[in-house]
Structure formats: C-alpha cells, structure tokens
Amino acid sequence: MAIKKFAVAAYDDEDVLFPAVSKVRHSGYKIHDIYTPFAVHGLDEAMGLKTTDLHIAGFIYGLCGTSTAVGFISWIYTSDWPINYGGKPHFALPAWVPITFELTVLFAAVGMTLTMCYLNQIMPGVKKHVFHPRQSDDMFVMAIELNNHTSEEAVLAFLRSTGAKEVNVQVAESGWWYGRWDKKEPYEALNPG
Amino acid sequence: MNDRFEIPSRLRNTSLILICLGVAALIGGIATLLMSHDDVARARFWAVLLHDSVFFTLISTVSIFIMAATSLAHGGWITAYRRVTEAIGANVWIFATISGIILLMIVFTFRDAHGVNTIYKWVTEAEPGKDKVLFGKKAFLNPGMFVGFTIAALGLWSFFGRKFRAMSIAQESAPKNDTKIFWKVFRMSGLFLLVYALTQMSTVPWLWIMSVQPHWYSTLFSWYTFASAFVSGMSLILLWVVYLKNQGNLELVTKEHMHDLGKFMFAFSVFWTYLWFSQYMLIWYANIPDETVYFKLRQQGPYSIIFYSNFIINFVMPILILMARPSKRNYFTLTFMAMVIIFGHWLDYYQMIMPGVLGEHWHINWYEIGIFMGFVGILIFAVSRTLTQSSLVPNNNLFLKETVIHIS
Numbered sequence: 250m251a252i253k254k255f256a257v258a259a260y261d262d263e264d265v266l267f268p269a270v271s272k273v274r275h276s277g278y279k280i281h282d283i284y285t286p287f288a289v290h291g292l293d294e295a296m297g298l299k300t301t302d303l304h305i306a307g308f309i310y311g312l313c314g315t316s317t318a319v320g321f322i323s324w325i326y327t328s329d330w331p332i333n334y335g336g337k338p339h340f341a342l343p344a345w346v347p348i349t350f351e352l353t354v355l356f357a358a359v360g361m362t363l364t365m366c367y368l369n370q371i372m373p374g375v376k377k378h379v380f381h382p383r384q385s386d387d388m389f390v391m392a393i394e395l396n397n398h399t400s401e402e403a404v405l406a407f408l409r410s411t412g413a414k415e416v417n418v419q420v421a422e423s424g425w426w427y428g429r430w431d432k433k434e435p436y437e438a439l440n441p442g
Numbered sequence: 443m444n445d446r447f448e449i450p451s452r453l454r455n456t457s458l459i460l461i462c463l464g465v466a467a468l469i470g471g472i473a474t475l476l477m478s479h480d481d482v483a484r485a486r487f488w489a490v491l492l493h494d495s496v497f498f499t500l501i502s503t504v505s506i507f508i509m510a511a512t513s514l515a516h517g518g519w520i521t522a523y524r525r526v527t528e529a530i531g532a533n534v535w536i537f538a539t540i541s542g543i544i545l546l547m548i549v550f551t552f553r554d555a556h557g558v559n560t561i562y563k564w565v566t567e568a569e570p571g572k573d574k575v576l577f578g579k580k581a582f583l584n585p586g587m588f589v590g591f592t593i594a595a596l597g598l599w600s601f602f603g604r605k606f607r608a609m610s611i612a613q614e615s616a617p618k619n620d621t622k623i624f625w626k627v628f629r630m631s632g633l634f635l636l637v638y639a640l641t642q643m644s645t646v647p648w649l650w651i652m653s654v655q656p657h658w659y660s661t662l663f664s665w666y667t668f669a670s671a672f673v674s675g676m677s678l679i680l681l682w683v684v685y686l687k688n689q690g691n692l693e694l695v696t697k698e699h700m701h702d703l704g705k706f707m708f709a710f711s712v713f714w715t716y717l718w719f720s721q722y723m724l725i726w727y728a729n730i731p732d733e734t735v736y737f738k739l740r741q742q743g744p745y746s747i748i749f750y751s752n753f754i755i756n757f758v759m760p761i762l763i764l765m766a767r768p769s770k771r772n773y774f775t776l777t778f779m780a781m782v783i784i785f786g787h788w789l790d791y792y793q794m795i796m797p798g799v800l801g802e803h804w805h806i807n808w809y810e811i812g813i814f815m816g817f818v819g820i821l822i823f824a825v826s827r828t829l830t831q832s833s834l835v836p837n838n839n840l841f842l843k844e845t846v847i848h849i850s
Contacts, residue, residue, distance in 0.1 A: 290849060304767065335729070343723045 253394055253423050255281060256404045257380045258413035260389040263289055269411035270295045273393065276407065281392040281423065284384035303368065307361040314356030318349040370425040378421040388414070394423075444690050445835040449826045453685075457822035464816010471809050481554040482803050488548050488561055489799040490813050495541035496650055497791045498817045500642065500667070501784075502537055503599050504675025505530035507638055509606050510631035518844030519702060522694040524610065524836055526682045529828040532607040535600035536824050537817075542596045545650065549585055561799050562588075564656045575657055583656060588649050595641035602634045607828075614838045624840050643668050651791075654798035658736045660721050667794070669714040673756075674787040676706045677780035682825065684777050691834050694846055697771045701850040704770030707783060711760035714787075718753075739797045744804065748793045755786035788814065 256278075260266045266283070270292070273280060280296055326332070327339045337344065366372045384390040395404065395418070405416045475487035505527040512520045520527065548561050559565040564583040568576040576583065609630065613623045647667040652659065660666075680703045686692045725733040740749045759782060769775040796804050836842065 300767075308765070335727075337727075343719075343726050346719060346723065 251423060252420060253281075254396075255380065255419050255421055255423075256393040256395055256399075256401065256408060257415075257417055257419055258391045258393070258408040258411070259381050259383070259415040260391070260412060261387065261414050262412075263389060265412040266389045266391070267292075267295055269391070269408075269413070272411050273391070273408075278404070279394045281394045284380060284390040284392075286385055286387060286389075289389075301368070303361060303365060306364050307357045310360030311353045311357035313360075314353040315349055317356070318352035319345065322348060372425065375425040375427055377425050378419075378423075380419060380421070381415070392419075444693065445833045445837075447686065447689070447691050447826075447829045447834050449830055450689065453822065453826055457819045457826065460815045460819025461823060462819075463812050464814075464819055467809055467812020467816060470812070475809065479555075481560060482800060484552070484554070485560050485799050486803075486805070486809070488544070488552050489795055490810050491544045492541075492548060492561065492650075493791055493795045494813050494817045495537060495544050496795075497671075497788055498821060499534065499537040499541045499596070499599075500671035501675040501678055501787075502530050502534045502821070503603070503638075503642060504672050505679060506534065506599065506603050506606060506634060507642075507672070508676070508679070510602075510634040510638070513627050513631040514635065516841075518841030519699060519848040519850075521836060521839050521841040521845035522696075522699050522848070523679070523683045523686075523692055524839070525829065525832065525834050526679055526686065526692075526825075528607040528610055529825045530678065530682070530821075531603035532828050533821070533824040534603040536820060538596035538600045540820075542592060545592050546589065549588055562653055562656075564653060579656065583649075583653055588653075591641070591645050591649055595637075595646045598637045598641070602630070602637065605630060606634075610836060610839070611832055613836070614833070616838060618838065619840065621840065642671070651794050654795055655736060658733065660725075660733075660736075662717055662721055666714070666717040666721060667791075669710060669717050670756075670787045670790050673707060673710040673714055674784045676703060676710065677783045678821075679703065680707065680776060680780045681784075684773055684780075686829070686834065687773075694835060696848075698848050698850040699845075700773070700776060701767075701770050702848075704764055704776050704779075705850070707776075707779060708760055708764040708770065711756060711764070711783065715753075715757040715761075718757075739801075740793055743797070744802045745793055745797055748789055748804075752786065752790050752793060755782060756790060759786075 258269070260269060263285070266285075266289075270280070270283070274297065283292065283296065285292070322345045323340060326341070331339045333339075334341070334344075371377060380392050381388055381390040391408075391413075393404065393408075395401065401418050405418070408416045471487050471490070475483040478484065508520065509524065509527050509531060511517075549559070549565055552559055552561060553566065554560050557566060559567075563573070564576045564579065565585055567573040568580045568583065570577050606627070609623055609627050616623055642664070644664050647664040648659075651667060652663045680700070683692060683695055683700070683703070687695060722737065725737060739745060760779060763775060764770055764779055792806070792810075
C-alpha cells in the first residue's frame with residue numbers, strides 16, 4: 250500500500266453525515282472510507298459501495314472443502330487402506346457426509362474470515378492508521394483521498410461547509426502493515442504534532 | 443393505499459374448477475376404488491385422502507406457527523403480510539374437519555376382506571394371538587389414544603388459527619398504541635407453541651403417519667414431518683404474497699420481505715435434509731432389519747424413483763437455485779421454487795404413507811392428482827374469501843413501522 254494524503258472530516262450526527270456524503274460525491278472527491286461507531290444502515294448505498302463478492306469466494310471455499318473431504322476419504326478407504334467396517338461397502342458415501350459437511354463449513358468459514366480480513370485490510374497483529382480517536386466513540390469520520398493537484402484549503406473549507414465539526418489533513422498509510430501499537434508509526438515524522 | 447382485496451373472477455373460477463375436479467375425482471374414486479372388491483384399491487382410496495388431508499392441514503398450521511414464533515420473538519418483519527398468514531391460519535379448521543373425518547373413518551370403518559385394517563394395522567391386529575409387537579405397543583397405539591390426540595390437536599389448531607385472526611382484527615379497533623392485545627397475542631403464542639410442540643412436533647405424526655408401518659419407529663420422525671410441512675408452509679405463504687402483490691395489494695411488502703421468505707425456504711430445505719439424512723444414515727449404518735425395512739421398499743423397491751426425486755427436488759434444487767442472493771430477491775425464481783417445494787414435499791408425504799399401505803402397487807394417477815387439485819381449490823377458495831373480509835394492512839399493529847423499514 251501507499252502513503253497518501255487524506256482530508257479528514259469528523260461529524261457528530263449521522264443526519265448531517267448523509268447529506269455530506271452525497272455532497273462530497275457530487276463534488277467529485279474520492280471517499281477513502283467512513284468510520285462510524287456503529288453500523289449505519291444505508292451508508293453503503295449512500296457511499297455507492299458495490300455489493301461484496303465475498304459470498305462467491307465463500308462458495309468456492311466450500312466447494313474446495315467438499316472436494317478435499319470426499320477426495321481424501323475416498324482415496325483412503327478405497328485404495329490406500331481399505332478396511333471392512335461392519336460389512337459396509339468401501340465407498341460408503343452416507344458415512345462420509347458428516348465429515349464432508351464439517352470440512353465444507355470449516356473451509357468456507359476460515360477462508361471467508363481470512364478473505365474478509367484481507368479485503369478490509371485488518372488482521373490481529375497488524376496496524377492500521379486511525380484517523381480520529383473518537384471514530385469508535387461518538388464521531389462519524391470521513392477520509393477523502395487527496396492528490397498533488399488538490400487544494401487543501403478548498404477541501405477543508407468545503408468539508409466545514411458540509412457540517413463537519415473537525416477537519417484536518419493527514420498523511421497516512423492507506424493499508425495495513427506489521428508492527429505494534431506501542432511502537433511509533435513509520436511515517437510519524439510526516440505528521441508533526 | 444390499496445389495502446382491500448377483491449377476489450378476481452379468474453381466481454374464484456379457478457378455485458371452483460379445482461374443487462369440481464376434486465369432487466369428480468372423489469366420486470370417481472368412490473365408484474371405481476371404494477366400491478371395488480380389490481383390497482388394494484380400497485386402501486388406495488383412503489390412503490390418498492389421508493395423505494392429502496394431512497398434508498394440507500399440516501402446511502396450513504405452519505402459518506399459525508410462524509405467527510406465534512415471530513410474536514414471541516417480537517419480530518416485526520412479518521407484519522407487512524401478516525394478514526396472509528392469519529387468513530391461512532383461520533382456515534385450518536376446514537382442513538382439520540376434513541382430515542378429522544377421514545382419520546376417524548379409516549380407524550373405525552376401513553377393513554379389508556379379512557377384517558384387517560390395512561392402513562392402521564394396530565387397530566385390528568394388536569392382539570396377543572395376532573401380532574405380539576403391536577400388542578406390546580397397545581398402550582400408545584390404540585383407537586382411544588388416536589381419537590383423543592387427533593381431536594385435541596385438530597381442535598386446538600383450529601381454535602388458535604381463528605383466535606390469532608380475531609385478536610389481530612380486534613387490534614384494529616383498539617386505541618392507538620394500546621398494548622393490551624399485543625401482550626394477549628404474546629401469551630397465546632407461547633401457549634400455541636406448547637400445543638404445537640406436543641402435537642405436530644411429537645405425537646401426532648407418530649399416530650397419523652408413522653403408525654402406517656407400526657412395527658417401524660423413528661424418534662425424530664415428527665421433526666422430519668414438521669420440517670417438511672414448515673418449508674412447504676412458508677412456500678405457500680410466499681405464493682399468496684406474490685399473488686396479492688401481482689394484484690396490486692400488499693404495497694408494504696418489499697424485496698426485503700421476499701428475501702427473508704426466500705431465506706426461510708432455503709434454510710429449512712437444508713434443515714429438512716439434515717433430519718432426513720439423520721434418519722437415513724443411522725438406519726443405514728446400524729443395518730438392523732427392524733429399521734431398514736422402511737428404506738428397503740423406498741430406496742431399493744418400486745418407490746426408488748420417488749425416493750431419489752424427493753432428495754433432488756427438496757434438497758439439490760433449493761440449495762443450488764436459492765443459494766445466491768439475487769435469486770432470493772427475484773419473484774420468478776421464488777415463485778417457481780415455492781411451487782417446486784410444495785410439490786416436492788407433497789411427494790415426500792406420499793412416500794411416507796403409501797409404501798406402508800399399498801406395498802408395491804403405487805400409482806400417481808387421475809385419482810391422486812384430482813384429490814390434490816380439490817384440496818388446492820378448497821385452499822384458494824377459503825383463504826381468498828377470508829382475505830377479503832378485512833384490510834390487508836394491519837394499520838393499528840404496533841410493529842407496522844418496523845415492518846416498513848425492515849431490511850433483510
């Protein structure tokens with residue numbers, strides 16, 4: 250990921266946030282993300298986010314689990330080490346269904362969890378920049394990506410006009426990185442004060 | 443808002459034609475099957491009536507169950523189409539009366555040439571000299587027990603079905619935001635779930651359906667029949683909701699509500715398979731002749747086509763077609779799958795009952811289809827009549843706002 254420059258606006262009311270999101274999008278700014286203390290219904294539509302494809306990944310992981318289970322068990326019991334269990338056929342599909350089901354669920358669950366972590370760039374043990382300390386408390390924080398051609402003053406003035414309580418510009422790593430919370434962030438020098 | 447439902451003449455005519463076909467099939471059945479000297483034909487006459495009346499009673503009762511369950515959980519999303527579930531529930535008494543008559547007729551009047559009740563063998567054979575196993579089960583499997591449970595279950599279901607509707611209508615004239623009736627519905631829901639657990643979910647399918655093969659038993663059989671009835675009952679509700687939306691009613695029902703109904707159809711198809719498989723795998727694995735006799739006829743005998751199509755229609759099709767989110771938000775796939783699921787579980791009930799009665803001589807023919815159409819006609823006629831009698835939007839329901847803003 251890259252170190253980028255962000256304009257950050259903190260709102261204290263979701264009723265102010267929704268019109269602000271619409272204004273920001275209409276003005277052509279690119280919203281990096283919005284951080285809210287709780288799940289706000291309808292915000293994903295307001296931000297124009299696409300429906301996630303995570304469930305398709307989950308289906309594929311599930312199929313991998315099914316085929317792993319059926320393939321592995323059938324290889325063991327029909328060719329590698331066939332054992333007669335109570336006169337049942339070697340290819341005893343009904344007896345394998347519980348294991349197959351469990352492996353399907355396990356693959357789908359673990360795979361989807363890891364994929365979700367990757368998509369959201371979060372993981373236990375990795376760091377992520379926090380734009381505002383109150384974004385998990387009572388503030389709705391919107392981060393807008395800036396580039397070299399954007400006028401910072403104009404953006405901040407615009408954000409203030411949409412009802413933001415606090416605005417500032419931050420230089421931050423947009424993704425995740427390894428490290429510990431008690432260690433200084435690598436780009437701290439870029440954000441004096 | 444278009445909250446009144448007028449029965450379109452097309453729907454009324456369809457239902458009347460279906461009822462006429464059902465009556466014609468019944469008369470034809472009496473003439474050719476009941477009057478014949480062939481014991482199998484006479485057994486078929488009664489067994490088909492038993493199959494259809496029990497199936498329609500159980501899938502209508504599901505509407506009361508879903509109302510009670512959501513009321514108890516303070517679930518508001520159902521409110522948008524609650525009148526549909528109420529209308530189906532309020533008409534349970536019709537199917538209850540029909541199946542009550544048929545069940546009691548089978549127990550008390552049906553005998554073959556040798557004086558044996560070939561549908562419920564425990565009625566006549568539970569004597570020490572005749573059938574020791576059935577004699578051992580006589581404490582539970584006897585006509586007194588059967589009649590008691592049947593009348594209690596059917597009577598209570600009919601009562602609760604009408605009561606839920608009456609309470610909901612009374613809420614309309616209650617003062618705004620009055621919670622008196624709300625808590626009454628809450629208490630009645632708890633009571634109904636207790637009744638339902640002691641009837642549909644445990645005793646009644648043992649007596650009505652499992653005792654057709656009285657030597658064989660399975661403890662989870664009632665759960666299995668409940669799952670079967672529940673998923674087809676939800677499909678039935680969905681068909682009514684789609685029909686009313688096509689007529690321009692039920693404007694409060696959005697794709698979000700349809701999505702949730704689709705989720706119920708999907709999830710409980712899987713639940714049904716889970717129970718079906720739990721029953722099958724344990725019997726297959728233990729391989730005890732007392733138990734495998736149930737699947738011998740069904741899986742390897744003449745019923746194998748029904749056995750496998752049952753699995754494909756009720757598990758493979760729902761899981762593949764209803765898994766994706768867009769298909770649960772699409773009216774066509776939902777309607778199609780609802781019809782497929784109702785037909786599939788009708789077949790499921792068929793293969794629960796018929797092998798024990800008819801042995802190898804099964805037919806799905808004019809008689810089976812005619813009786814099924816007759817019951818569908820009764821259902822359409824009765825439910826549509828009840829739907830016209832009140833506003834389709836429960837305007838004074840305390841959960842109305844919750845259902846409007848519902849997001850699945």
